[in-house]
Amino acid sequence: MRHSLVTFPVVIICVSIALISLRKQFVSFYVGRLFSMSATPTYEKELRVATLAVKRASILTKQLSDSIAQAEQGTITKEDKSPVTIGDFASQAIINHALSANFPQDEIVGEEDSQDLRDNSKLADQVLDLISKVQSETLEYSESLGDLQDKQSVFKSIDLGNSKGGSKGRFWALDPIDGTKGFLRGDQFAVCLALIEDGKVVLGVIGCPNLARNIESNTKQSGTIGGLYSAVKGLGSYYAPLFDSGFTELAQQQRIEMKQHYSPQDLKVVEGVEKGHSSHSTQAAIKAKLGFDPETVAEKTINLDSQVKYCVLASGQADIYLRLPINDVYREKIWDHAAGNILVYEAGGRVGDIQGKPLDFGKGRLLPSQGVIASNNRVFDKVIDAVKSVCNL
Template sequence: MSIYSKELEVAELAVQRASILTKKVFHEKAKGTVSKDDKSPVTIGDFGAQALIIQAIKKNFPNDEVVGEEEASTLRDDHKLRDQIWALVEGTKLADAEAEKVLGGPVESVEAMLDAIDAGNSAGGSRGRIWALDPIDGTKGFLRGGQYAVCLALMVDGDVKVGVLGCPNLPIDDSAPLAADAGVDQTDAEGKGVLFSAVSGQGAVSRPLGTAGLGKGQPIHMKPVNDITQATFCESVEAGHSSHGDQHAIALKLRISKPSVRMDSQAKYGSIARGAGDIYLRLPTSATYQEKIWDHAAGDLIVREAGGQVTDTLGRRLDFSKGRTLAENKGVVAAPIAVHDHVLEAVKEVLSKK
């Protein structure tokens, strides 16, 4: 068995099981949405997926910490919402007894569900084993019927060692090109649903996102970019997440004429890792904003293991050891190693003029 093989298996199965739950909610018109203090939306799917994943982590690795996006105080006060989520959590399992056994079985009670959600309260940091979890990355995309991802990564002493992304609305086929409308009006119909994963030093893999045990995986690699003018850019849908104007200026500098593909979540990392897209930029919209580690940890590792380079807009590696945010980084530039420096130079030139 290779190093981190158990962690990888638990993470892949946990994300797969949580994705079954999120798909149920995705098909509902009413998703039990509430607003957090920062005005961002959270759904019953976010809470349920976080409970399922943290329960699996704690059953298998009881001493590990988790940095999770959600917490359960709202649910402890709102019993109707709590009961909606419990019905989802109680009714979600893998159609494979051995896979369920690996995860430690079902969540045992409502109180255990709430405790699991609240166990995502780690402060993060540079010491020990800490998981970074985003139960639904791209909640706005999830709500509007676009792309979203269930994201989980293990950091050991601040370094990402295992990363998993469940992307229910991306095509299984790694060779499928990234269409301009990939971020809107999506479904998880037949032929959709992919699970990306990577272990540090062992490459990156994709496999169909199933409902039982793990499907057959195959290695993925970033596509060589021989002519950067023909590259495909990925960027966030929300202008508040990444500066669309700066992205356009960078594309002009690189003489890229194709319109960028706008899609939510770390599905962008997975898409470029398998060569469906080429470059992912997340450009700062505020001098004070700090990216959350759960929004990048899994995707960062998967892209690097697929032959890419991921830095911030100043060329620094993303530093996941500073707590719950990427406090020492500004923005993200992800591209194949061979062209990353060229892209980064264009990014620096455009941003230096602001």
């Protein structure tokens, strides 16, 4: 009996010590979790500013797209023969100005510069008029984005896009109107903005003013016109109606994910419209290699301009994106793929070059690789094998 009385306090002491130790571990674990969460960038301000800037630019470009005659009158041609419209200049000025006002230390890799606009007073006046109009229509955005008041400020904002990019620090990649030829046709185009840190895309926002919510084929499309597609590293990819006013938190947007199709009868492919952007004959051979039925392959192929293709892919309405090089020397521009790249990855897909290697956004304004292949995670390696076989890689 005395032995039991002696051991009882010892047991109590041991149990107390064990509870104290567990409590310390519990507190340490959750403090660590809280610290880790607070230390992880959520890019809340970046996403808000990028979203509102893309929305304002999308409203402007949509109005132009709906008035093709006006857009064609405001068109010039750059040395590389691609059409540039007043919409490109106005969109880049709006977005660059918003980024500079909120993140003055960040550089911007933009597609346009202001020289042609400076040399054409009539076009410059048109650009300023467009900007002034959309600013008056979106006054609720001005507190976050700021406003442009004169031509000199427009020129200055456009030229903020002169960064060379690189593998260190952070910068934005902007395509003010991706798919200019589609824009001029009144067809698909996109306003694309991405944030890149140390060569990695961490945030992307794409405004698709003419894109229907549901894309089943080239001829069967339905639902709300105008989509906003956003992705943040580690947080997923999301859809919201583009022309709803203001900024909607990601938690209130619709999460989108790719379907993990694998069998040829279930797969759909998105490709470009312009033959000068990719080898359509090679793409046809790759689809045959993958086992597409020649009787139905046309129905399984969706042709779209711009990074709209990435949005259709990320939302699970297609499975594969093929963009094959048209020659051995051409290199893709980073602003044509940065926002779409993170959108697909965060939706459960992969993006690479024709060798299957991830795209490198840290080597300047151009991607140091050939072609772009994107698909869901499950079928990616199979697609790359087909590309290598057809292209003799």
